[in-house]
Amino acid sequence: MKVLLVCSGGMSSAIVVKAIEKEAEREGLSMVVKSVGTGELAEELKNGWNLVLVAPQVRHRLDELRQKASVHNVPVALIPPQGYSPLGGAIVLAEIKKLGS
Amino acid sequence: MKKLFELLDRYLIPVMTKLSEQRHLRAIRDGIISTIPLIIVGSFFMIIAFPPIPALAAMVKPYANQILLPFRFTMGLMALYACHSIGYHLAKSYNLDGVSGGLLALAAFFLTSVPVSMENKGLALLMENLGGGGMFVAIIMAIFAVEVLRFAKERKLTIRMPEGVPDSVARSFEALIPAALIIPAVWLVRDVVGFDIQQFVMGLFQPLVLAGNSLAGVLTPIILITLLWATGIHGDSVVGTVARPIWLVLLDQNIAAAAAGQPIPNIAPEPFFQWFVWIGGSGATIGLVFLMLRSRSPYLRSVGKATLLPGICNINEPVIFGVPVMLNPLLFVPFLVGPVVAGTLTYFAMQLELVTKPYILVPWTLPAPIGAYLATGGDWRAMVLVLVNISIVTGLYYPFFKAYERKLLSEEANLIQEEAR
Numbered sequence: 404m405k406v407l408l409v410c411s412g413g414m415s416s417a418i419v420v421k422a423i424e425k426e427a428e429r430e431g432l433s434m435v436v437k438s439v440g441t442g443e444l445a446e447e448l449k450n451g452w453n454l455v456l457v458a459p460q461v462r463h464r465l466d467e468l469r470q471k472a473s474v475h476n477v478p479v480a481l482i483p484p485q486g487y488s489p490l491g492g493a494i495v496l497a498e499i500k501k502l503g504s
Numbered sequence: 505m506k507k508l509f510e511l512l513d514r515y516l517i518p519v520m521t522k523l524s525e526q527r528h529l530r531a532i533r534d535g536i537i538s539t540i541p542l543i544i545v546g547s548f549f550m551i552i553a554f555p556p557i558p559a560l561a562a563m564v565k566p567y568a569n570q571i572l573l574p575f576r577f578t579m580g581l582m583a584l585y586a587c588h589s590i591g592y593h594l595a596k597s598y599n600l601d602g603v604s605g606g607l608l609a610l611a612a613f614f615l616t617s618v619p620v621s622m623e624n625k626g627l628a629l630l631m632e633n634l635g636g637g638g639m640f641v642a643i644i645m646a647i648f649a650v651e652v653l654r655f656a657k658e659r660k661l662t663i664r665m666p667e668g669v670p671d672s673v674a675r676s677f678e679a680l681i682p683a684a685l686i687i688p689a690v691w692l693v694r695d696v697v698g699f700d701i702q703q704f705v706m707g708l709f710q711p712l713v714l715a716g717n718s719l720a721g722v723l724t725p726i727i728l729i730t731l732l733w734a735t736g737i738h739g740d741s742v743v744g745t746v747a748r749p750i751w752l753v754l755l756d757q758n759i760a761a762a763a764a765g766q767p768i769p770n771i772a773p774e775p776f777f778q779w780f781v782w783i784g785g786s787g788a789t790i791g792l793v794f795l796m797l798r799s800r801s802p803y804l805r806s807v808g809k810a811t812l813l814p815g816i817c818n819i820n821e822p823v824i825f826g827v828p829v830m831l832n833p834l835l836f837v838p839f840l841v842g843p844v845v846a847g848t849l850t851y852f853a854m855q856l857e858l859v860t861k862p863y864i865l866v867p868w869t870l871p872a873p874i875g876a877y878l879a880t881g882g883d884w885r886a887m888v889l890v891l892v893n894i895s896i897v898t899g900l901y902y903p904f905f906k907a908y909e910r911k912l913l914s915e916e917a918n919l920i921q922e923e924a925r
Contacts, residue, residue, distance in 0.1 A: 411738045414869070415821035418814055442534060459830075460738035460821060463521035484736055488826025489810035 404503055405435040407447060408482070409468060410458035413440035419458075419482070422492030423499070430496070444468060448475045454502060456495070459484040478502065505833035512735050520732060524742040527597050528647055533745040535590030535646070536752065540865075542585060543752075546578025547759060547864045554762070556882020572763060576631065579759060582752065584634045587613040587642035594650040600657060604679035608653055608686055609646035615690040616641055616701040633702055636756020639749050640709045641702050645690070652689075653682040709753075716750040717772045719851055726781060726847045730840045733786045736830035740786060748774065758863035762881060768861040771854045775862035778818075779876035779886070780850040783894055785820025787839040788846055790872070791898030793823060795905045801912045817869040827908075834908040835901075842897035849896070850889060859885045 406423070410416035416438035427434040439447045441461060448455075448471065455472045457465055462481055469479045480502050486494030523529065553571040555561050564571065578585075588606040595605020617634075619627035633641070656662060661681045665674040693699050715721045725747050729739030744751075755773035762768055784790025793815040796808025804827070811822045829835045853859045860883035866875055872894070876886040 410821070411741045414819050415814070418819070418822055442537070458821070459736050459825060460733075461741070463517070463737055463742070464525060467525065484825045484828060484830055486825075488807065488822040489814075490806060490826060 404433075404454070404499070405452045406437075406454045406456060406499055407444075407452040407477075408436065408438040408456050408458065409441055409444050409461065410438065411440060411461055413438045413443065415460075415487075416458050418489050419487055419491065419495060422489050423495050424492075426492030426496045432496075434499075441468065445471045445474075448472060448477060451475075452477050454499065455479045456482050456499070458482055459487050505836065508836075509735060509831050509833075512731055516728075516731060517735055517737060520728065520742050521737065524745040528594065529745045531590050531594035531597055531646075531650075532643055532749065533741075534593040535588075536586050536748055538589040538593075539582060539585040542578040543582060544865050544867055546575045546580075548866070549573075549575040550759060550762065550864050551878060551881065554881060556877075575759075575763070579756065580631055580635045582635050582756060583638035583642035584610070584613070586639065587646050590643060590646040591650050594647065595653060598650070598654050598657075600650070600653055601675045601678060604676065604682075605650045605653060608649040608679060608682060609642075611683065612645040612649040612686050612690050613638075613642050615687065616645060616694055618695070635760070636753045637706065638702065639753050639756075641705045643749065644705055645701075649682075649686050652686050653679065656682040656685065713750055713753050716747065717754055717770045719848070722772045722776070722847050722851055723844060725777070726843050727840065730787055730843055733824060734830065734836055734839060736824065740782075744774075755863065755865060758861060762863045768863050771851055771861050773862060775865060775875075775879040776850065776854075777847075778868050779862065779872050779879050780890060780893060781843050781847045782818065783846070783872040783890060783897070784815040785818050785823065786843075787820070787824070787829065788842045788893070788897040789820045789823045789829065789839070790815050790894060791842065791901045792827070792829070792835070792838075792905060794898055795901055796827070799905075799909055801909050801916065803912060803916070804909060816871050818872065819869070832908070834904050834911070838897065838900040838904050842900045845896055845900065846893040849893065853889055859883060859889050862886075 408416040408420055420436045420438045423436050424434070437447070441464060444455070455468070455477050457468055457479060459482055465479070465481065472479045480498065482495055483498060485491060486498065524533070549571055553564060553568045553575070555564065587609050591609025592602040592606035596602045617629055619629050622628045657678065662678045663680050665677055694701055725743050729743050732739035732742055751772070751774040754770040755775070758768045758770050758773055782788060784793060793808055793811050796804045797812065799805045799808060807823070807826045811820070811826060814820065814822055824830050827835065829839055850859070854861050860880040862879040864879050864881060866878045868875070870878070873887040873890045876890045877884065880886040
């Protein structure tokens with residue numbers, strides 16, 4: 404499963420990416436997770452992703468991001484705010500599993 | 505307090521986010537952001553040309569003009585770069601050819617200038633109008649050009665290429681009629697009628713630039729950004745959409761003055777906020793992180809540890825969503841008041857010339873004291889001011905942090921009791 408995280412500049416989501424990777428490894432799941440800024444989303448989507456997760460602080464741009472992802476038929480979901488921290492890996496991973504199944 | 509968050513959510517947030525998602529403002533934001541790498545690298549040559557160490561400064565002084573050339577061709581031509589990329593992004597947002605949009609925007613912008621004749625050397629463009637001073641002209645001309653491009657496309661005023669002509673060739677011809685509309689139009693206004701578009705637009709936006717540099721102009725973005733972040737919305741990206749052109753003009757005036765050896769005029773370009781107010785991220789949360797490191801609550805302690813490094817690099821989403829500060833009535837007060845106090849204090853410190861006004865743009869992920877030092881061209885007093893600001897906001901966070909910690913501790917205790925049952 405390939406999951407793409409989007410935040411404003413791709414900085415803060417990189418922290419969350421690490422948290423998800425750690426949690427996925429703990430559960431023995433194979434997963435590719437990457438972070439990008441909103442400006443890079445359209446370009447990155449060309450590389451084939453299964454799911455786009457949007458950081459809570461850019462949720463006001465959800466429609467615009469969803470539109471970009473719909474071109475590639477990639478589903479988009481919001482990251483729950485309480486999962487958006489270095490300690491939130493488990494919360495986001497649970498969300499990914501729920502959306503992926 | 506809950507009522508306040510509800511009010512914010514109902515009134516402020518929709519208006520602000522709608523504004524920031526407005527198509528033209530979005531193109532301006534994305535266009536200007538594309539130029540930031542050039543500005544950062546370019547303005548770094550200012551530090552090389554005028555190093556903070558006197559002995560070194562004397563050594564490089566004879567070469568200052570050569571050293572400054574990369575700065576002049578980046579920061580000094582900021583409006584030019586921005587014009588192209590705003591045109592590109594706006595065209596893209598309409599699903600039009602981005603390159604055509606960028607080029608038409610550039611042509612429209614260039615035509616607002618009148619070259620001066622250099623004896624025996626031909627014609628020259630004044631760089632002054634292509635830098636920060638021309639920013640608003642660049643924005644307006646880019647919008648004008650792309651809107652004409654869109655108008656032509658919608659009305660099918662395009663030259664159709666026969667089947668079999670490669671796509672890229674066909675696309676470039678799509679811009680032919682728009683170009684034939686844009687170029688004569690600007691030429692007519694500027695050169696035939698003689699209406700000085702640049703002077704007019706600069707005059708129009710002058711009050712905005714002046715306002716941006718006043719105390720109210722400093723506190724307004726601070727308050728709006730913290731209010732947005734308090735509800736978990738990326739405040740700087742929303743407010744910056746509108747404010748960043750003004751901040752860039754202020755920065756350009758400062759850096760031009762510094763390069764010319766004149767006193768620096770403006771207090772409030774973006775580095776003011778970045779280094780002296782948003783220490784550790786919006787809301788000056790570095791103080792909160794320090795307090796969490798030694799919290800009695802295991803949860804807050806682990807959040808503190810996990811957020812220290814990102815916090816030093818001014819990334820604080822983990823604090824805002826992890827603590828959380830978002831929608832947290834206890835922490836809302838210092839989250840808002842801290843930056844307001846830090847901003848006011850810094851404003852007066854700079855107005856009284858106790859600290860050099862910032863004029864260099866450095867990457868925002870540097871630790872605040874270092875960033876402040878570099879942004880002020882190497883003023884050690886800037887570092888002191890940052891440290892003073894950090895202690896003030898830490899002090900402001902303290903009582904509210906303690907109250908929140910007590911609340912968490914009692915919740916944690918309740919949880920353990922329940923589990924024991």
